[in-house]
Amino acid sequence: MRILLAEDEKELSNALTMILKHNNYSVDAVYNGEDALHYLDAENYDAAILDVMMPKMDGITVLRQVRAQGNTVPVLILTAKAEVDDRVLGLDSGADDYLTKPFAAKELLARLRSITRRQMEIPGNLLNFGNLSLDRSKYELSSSAGIVRLGNKEYQMMEMLMGNPGQVISTEHFMERIWGYDSEAERSVVWVYLSNLRKKLVSLKADVQIKAARNQGYSLEKKS
Structure with missing residues (x-):
């Protein structure tokens, strides 16, 4: 946020x-x-x-x-x-x-x-999508397979994705909302953090995935 x-x-x-x-x-x-x-x-x-x-x-x-x-x-x-x-x-x-x-x-x-x-309009501290839950008070992502604690920017990205499932979020929007107005970070940093999140979804045996839409951005989707 x-x-x-x-x-x-x-x-x-x-x-x-x-x-x-x-x-x-x-x-x-x-x-x-x-x-x-x-x-x-x-x-x-x-x-x-x-x-x-x-x-x-x-x-x-x-x-x-x-x-x-x-x-x-x-x-x-x-x-x-x-x-x-x-x-x-x-x-x-x-x-x-x-x-x-x-x-x-x-x-x-x-x-x-x-x-x-x-x-x-989110009741309580949990965001849920698929078999995943994101605890907004503990910054933990969990499924029946386990729990992982997310770093600061990982948490913010996952919160954006789970709060807007199925919606494509552009790299620019991630940069603006998480790295800030005056950030000098390269746009590629978004891909790096999303790559780390994908690995954590695999470890949790998530039934959702982070999908890339070419030249548009990324979205959280249920696996088909």
């Missing part, structure tokens, strides 16, 4: 970025409201974390403009303001959830899972 983090305190932003990446999220970090709005206009994110008090444009203004444009990206508001009226303002402006500082990393991750789960 790809997250936009807008937080002007750079030490906190760096810490949150590390926590999110450790938990298998791709993160684009910005430090003011204008950049946050620009990134949300230009890119497709699975969720956004917005601080309220930011330079150039506050988080509530960013949120209102995003919603006015019809963007339904799940948004978690972060703020030091804990008054009821402040929480109501954030939620009424279109936030999906609201978290006051200081907060525990576990709570941030739980709230992020909650708002993205609602957006994706």
Whole structure:
């Protein structure tokens, strides 16, 4: 999953970025409201974390403009303001959830899972297709033949494939959502990770396969 983090305190932003990446999220970090709005206009994110008090444009203004444009990206508001009226303002402006500082990393991750789960309409933490299950809380792929733990980018690719079975996902889309807007990685890295995933599907005796559509992309299909 790809997250936009807008937080002007750079030490906190760096810490949150590390926590999110450790938990298998791709993160684009910005430090003011204008950049946050620009990134949300230009890119497709699975969720956004917005601080309220930011330079150039506050988080509530960013949120209102995003919603006015019809963007339904799940948004978690972060703020030091804990008054009821402040929480109501954030939620009424279109936030999906609201978290006051200081907060525990576990709570941030739980709230992020909650708002993205609602957006994706996936009950619980499991994605299922064929004889495979992907545990979104443990980053494990399993079948009756066993369990394998996936690395960060492997997990994100498998989540995209299992969340959209039968749908062709282009190399460019994998690059954008997983490696990020400013990545200098070569496109061939997608093939390398998919090759590793194919080997893991074989080890799990999966009844599904990752198929390549020439000049289009890749899809997860049931074996015929």
